[in-house]
Amino acid sequence: MSLVYKGQNLYIDSTPIKSIAKKNITPFYVYSYNKMRNNYQTFYNYFKKINPLICFSVKSNSNVSLISELGKLGSGADVVSEGELRKAIKANIKPNKIVFSGIGKTEQELTKAIKTGVLLINIESESEAKLINKISKKMRKITNIGIRINPGVDANTLSKISTGKTDSKFGLPKSNFLSFCKNIKKFKNLKIKAVSVHIGSQITSVGPYRKTLNTLYKIIKLSRINFEYVDLGGGFGISYQDKEKKIDIKNYSRLVDKFQKKLNCKIIFEPGRFVVGNVGALISKIVYIKKNGNKNFIILDAGMNDFMRPALYNAKHNILPVLKLKKKLIGNVEFVGPICESTDSFIKYKNYSILNENNLVAISDVGAYGSSLSSNYNTRPLASEILIKKGKVKIIRRRQKISEII
Numbered sequence: 548m549s550l551v552y553k554g555q556n557l558y559i560d561s562t563p564i565k566s567i568a569k570k571n572i573t574p575f576y577v578y579s580y581n582k583m584r585n586n587y588q589t590f591y592n593y594f595k596k597i598n599p600l601i602c603f604s605v606k607s608n609s610n611v612s613l614i615s616e617l618g619k620l621g622s623g624a625d626v627v628s629e630g631e632l633r634k635a636i637k638a639n640i641k642p643n644k645i646v647f648s649g650i651g652k653t654e655q656e657l658t659k660a661i662k663t664g665v666l667l668i669n670i671e672s673e674s675e676a677k678l679i680n681k682i683s684k685k686m687r688k689i690t691n692i693g694i695r696i697n698p699g700v701d702a703n704t705l706s707k708i709s710t711g712k713t714d715s716k717f718g719l720p721k722s723n724f725l726s727f728c729k730n731i732k733k734f735k736n737l738k739i740k741a742v743s744v745h746i747g748s749q750i751t752s753v754g755p756y757r758k759t760l761n762t763l764y765k766i767i768k769l770s771r772i773n774f775e776y777v778d779l780g781g782g783f784g785i786s787y788q789d790k791e792k793k794i795d796i797k798n799y800s801r802l803v804d805k806f807q808k809k810l811n812c813k814i815i816f817e818p819g820r821f822v823v824g825n826v827g828a829l830i831s832k833i834v835y836i837k838k839n840g841n842k843n844f845i846i847l848d849a850g851m852n853d854f855m856r857p858a859l860y861n862a863k864h865n866i867l868p869v870l871k872l873k874k875k876l877i878g879n880v881e882f883v884g885p886i887c888e889s890t891d892s893f894i895k896y897k898n899y900s901i902l903n904e905n906n907l908v909a910i911s912d913v914g915a916y917g918s919s920l921s922s923n924y925n926t927r928p929l930a931s932e933i934l935i936k937k938g939k940v941k942i943i944r945r946r947q948k949i950s951e952i953i
Contacts, residue, residue, distance in 0.1 A: 549579035549826055550867060550911055557869045557909055562935050564830060564869045568907055571931060572946055573832040574849035576918050580616060580936035582826040583914075587620050590783075590818055593800040597807045599814040600666075602646050604781050605631040607819025607915040610932055612943035614638035617822070623666070625781075625817040629656040632663065642666070646778060646815060648695070648743070650717055658682050661690050667815075669693040669743040669778065671719065676731055683736035693741030693778055694728065696721055698762040717745070721766055728770055741815070742767060745780030749820065751792040753799050760806045767810060774812055779803070781817040785824045787912050788863055796821075820915040827914035829854050829930070830869070833906045834885065842879045845902060850884025851891040852924040854910060854917050858890040866893060869907035872900050882908070886925050918944070923952050 549559050557564045560579050567577060591601060602623040605614060609631060614624060615638035623644025624635035635645055645665040652660075652668075657679055660668055670676050670692050683690040697720055719727055731739060746759055759779075767774060786793040807814050831849035838844070856862040866882050880899045884891040893910060902908075921929055928947035933940060 549582040550828055550909060552871055555871045557867055557871065559828065560935050561938060562940060564828075564909060565907065567933060567940055568830055568832075568869070570940075571933065571942075573830055573907070574847070574853050574930045575830050575946070576827055576913065576930055576932040577830060578613065578823075578827040578914060578932070578934050578943075580934055583613065583616065583823055584620060586822045586826065587617060587622065590796065590816075590821055591621070593796045594803065594814070594816070596804055597814055599816050600644065600776075602644065602815060602817050603822060604817045604819030605635060606919060608823045608917070609634055609919045610943055611638045612934060612941075613823065614640065616934075616936075625819075629653075629659050632656070632660060632665070636663065646693070646817070648745075648817075654678060654682065658686075661686060661688060667691050667693045667741050667743075667776065667778070669695045669741070671695050671717065673727065673730060676734055676737060680734035680736045689736055689738050691738050691740040692731075693743040693776065694724070694731070694739065695719065695743040695745070696724055696763065696766065698744055698746065698759050721762060724766055725770055728772060739772060740774065741776035741778055742774050743778035743780070743815075745778075745817065746782060748782045749784040750782040751784035751794050753795055753802070756799050757802055760802055764806060764809065774810070776815055777807075777810065777812045778815040778817070781819055781821070783818055783821040785820055785912070787824075788865070794821075823914035825912045825914060827912070827917060829910040829913045829917060831908055831910065833902060833904050833908065836902065836904055842881055843876060845880060845882045845908075847882060847884055847893070847908065849910065849930070850886040850925070850927065851888060852886060852922050852927050853884075853930050854893075854913055855920040855922075856913075856916055857893050858888070859920070863894055864913060865911045867909045867911060868900050868902060869909060874901040875899065876901050886927075923947075926952060928952060 551558050602625040603617050604625045611634050618640045624640045625646050626632045626635055627649035642664045643666050646667045647660045647665050648669040650671050784794045831847040834848050835846040851858040876899045880896045882893040928949055931946035932944040934943045
């Protein structure tokens with residue numbers, strides 16, 4: 548987490564949150580460049596022996612400025628839509644570092660990807676292969692593709708973000724892979740360059756990855772295809788709560804090292820949450836405090852439209868007072884938003900620091916799947932996004948005006 552108390556005041560890096568809030572309307576997202584850079588470099592260092600291509604998962608945070616900063620550190624981009632592709636290009640990510648994934652790519656999206664000359668398009672069906680071949684033939688191009696396998700592995704994560712089980716909509720069943728590879732050869736404007744896999748998100752155990760690597764190795768050897776790339780996806784879990792388990796990347800890196808040596812291929816990773824999850828906070832103001840029954844409701848100006856994860860996944864993100872007081876608010880406390888949904892609730896506590904209306908709080912670790920999942924629900928404007936870099940406060944997405952959405 549990039550937040551720290553100095554005395555009673557909450558800081559992000561060396562910048563006090565209250566000073567940022569004086570010049571910006573709440574709610575707003577604020578990110579630490581230092582934390583993001585350190586996370587990226589930490590991830591790369593674990594795998595530097597094999598020099599992988601790291602393609603940041605744009606779906607986790609699609610802010611162009613953040614993508615650009617990661618690009619300067621050496622990152623590519625994993626995209627799943629034309630919009631994300633255009634953002635990656637705008638962020639100056641080179642096409643030969645962009646992988647286009649996703650299960651439902653349209654003809655327009657595929658045409659844009661082929662024109663751009665992305666490194667790979669990861670395909671998930673023969674129909675998609677046929678369409679890419681048709682577009683490529685019309686454009687007189689040979690398109691590099693990866694084939695996404697569904698390995699039939701349970702990632703031991705939340706069911707809503709598990710993508711590698713046999714009954715998942717993603718990828719090709721491993722039992723069909725060999726025949727699929729043979730059938731693909733009839734498409735003259737396609738070149739099989741990679742095999743791809745992604746088993747889920749917020750994975751905190753190495754076990755599922757070990758099973759996936761073993762399955763992949765067996766299938767690749769049976770195919771007798773010398774894949775130039777193996778895209779191992781992402782899904783690396785982080786700790787949102789103090790006692791919550793996180794992935795042992797060091798242990799996983801040893802497994803990948805052995806896997807890569809046996810196949811002599813270029814490894815691609817698609818980390819998102821691991822890079823940006825703990826770099827940001829959503830700063831919100833307390834609008835009202837009310838008591839219903841035996842519960843104290845802290846009503847914020849940020850809602851599920853700004854930050855969807857608690858409502859969507861029952862995710863728990865700690866909320867910190869920007870001004871920390873020693874007194875405790877005794878009894879049940881629930882932080883909620885202003886949206887007209889009972890699921891617009893962030894977190895519950897038994898005891899909490901005394902708070903007053905108009906006080907500021909920080910919802911922690913919202914760098915991944917925060918702003919990228921936000922919406923205009925209840926016709927509310929999108930929050931601004933702010934980057935702290937070298938002590939400077941920079942707005943990297945301005946707050947949306949109501950006039951822009953009505």
